[in-house]
Amino acid sequence: MNPIISISGVGKTYASGHVALGAVDLDIREGEIFALLGPNGAGKTTLISVICGLVTPSSGTISVAGHDIIRDYKAARSTIGLVPQELHTDAFEKVIDTVQFSRGLFGKPRDDAFIEKILRDLTLWDKRNSKIMELSGGMKRRVMIAKALAHEPRILFLDEPTAGVDVELRKDMWRLVRRLRETGVTIILTTHYIEEAEEMADRVGVINKGQLLLVDDKDVLMHKLGTKTMTIHLDEAVTAIPEALQHWNLNLVRDGRDIEYTYDATAQQSEVPALISALQLSGVSYADISTRQSTLEDIFVGLVHAGDVSEAEVQA
């Protein structure tokens, strides 16, 4: 199947001389939820802006639904809905008017029933006659989503959809994204919340300093890079790793009450049974054993550290 978006060699150097994107190659598959994950300043917004026609690329080519975004920009843009990172709204406009406006802007004939459906889906119907400035921040964000969906796009860009959004709205947003995907809409979201990429995405791309570090199925990515941690909860605390277990790569935690073993979850030959035998032979008595798959966060922090970004930035 042809990718719905094909990005090849796309770079962007701003007028200031700042290189926001190196040379990015990326294919987005039709119907997937793709999460672009990276710290602030990684180039996520720049990449989206280039695809949507807001920023002129310095190099490379992009095609959307088979249309070159420069040569055939009208056809390309008709397929795209964009929810930008910042809340940009016309304060004095009514909700329903601004959504109708967006539909018209994209050349679609008026369709009151469809607009009503969107507003209902986003729980904006009761507010349809309110001026945008009377709405809360969360409601404004819903309005921006309604605007992006008003022309029935095949592709939806959500730039940091849940940044600064309360938990309830975030959950709503996730539900909405899943529902949209069921109708065949391809969704590309950017986030610096690992939790979000992990929760939502089919595939994840990790970007840092304008370089796409890796792209993979979320599950494969977690599997490929994931490590597991096995924790052995001891009956009695110890002060040191027992002699017989010294050659295993173990850590003593929780004041000696737990022993932790970190291992590659995808290794062909698991060392776990061997370790358990060794434990029994050494006479260490334990109450329980638990294992934990590393989260995308662990993977991400590892990758970004390799790319030499401070931890503070990652958590920002």
Next chain:
Amino acid sequence: MNPPSLNWRGMAAIYRFEIHRFARTIWTSLMTPVITTSLYFIVFGSAIGSRMTDIGGIPYAAFIVPGLIMLSMFQESIFNASFGIYMPKWTGTIYEILSAPLSSLEIVLAYVGAAASKSIMVGMVIFATAHLFVDVDVAHPLAMVGFMALIAISFCLFGFILGVWAQSFEQLQVIPLLVIMPMTFLGGAFYSIHMLPEPWRTITLFNPIIYLISGFRWTFFGKGDVSIGISLIFIAAMLALCIGAVAWIFRTGYRLKK
């Protein structure tokens, strides 16, 4: 390369949005020119005009009507068109216009078309107000309307350029205030250049506004300070300059795209 068909619905959406924006302040935007024009008539038409001799056979109060209409239309056109594009830039909502399947031509037609419509309406309201004070017959009504349209479009294009260029409200206001206002006042709205002594008369000829007001006056009285042909050349030149500048803005993405 633009696909052959225009995005009419997209243009209509912007046009309606702009007209809706004007409609929100319809009373102030119509009352302002009505009141200003009335004041001009009371001061220049009645108080001073009664002491003035006819200018080229035209009573002074009637003589200033075309100039007054032009004065307001210049201001309205620049103000409305520059605001129309500056506001979305300022609030950030321009992202939607720039990411929509609209060509630069379509964007300009919609914004400038809306602003020009309002200017023409204001021009008509002033014309009607003038009738309350003086009798003015229009020698060439069709030419008058056509002239109004040309002036509205040229100045709205200029306003559009200003709105794209401006990066603050101050910049938005400085050009109309410091450049256009003086040029219009010295552009023969209230006098004929033949009334000026040398060297002012020659200096005035370097002010392009002279040719625009003179041309508009021609549509009323069949004569102006300069021949109508020269006026038309100036309007054409101004239109061409503005269209060229707008084309350049969109080709380079100047202050719109990064």
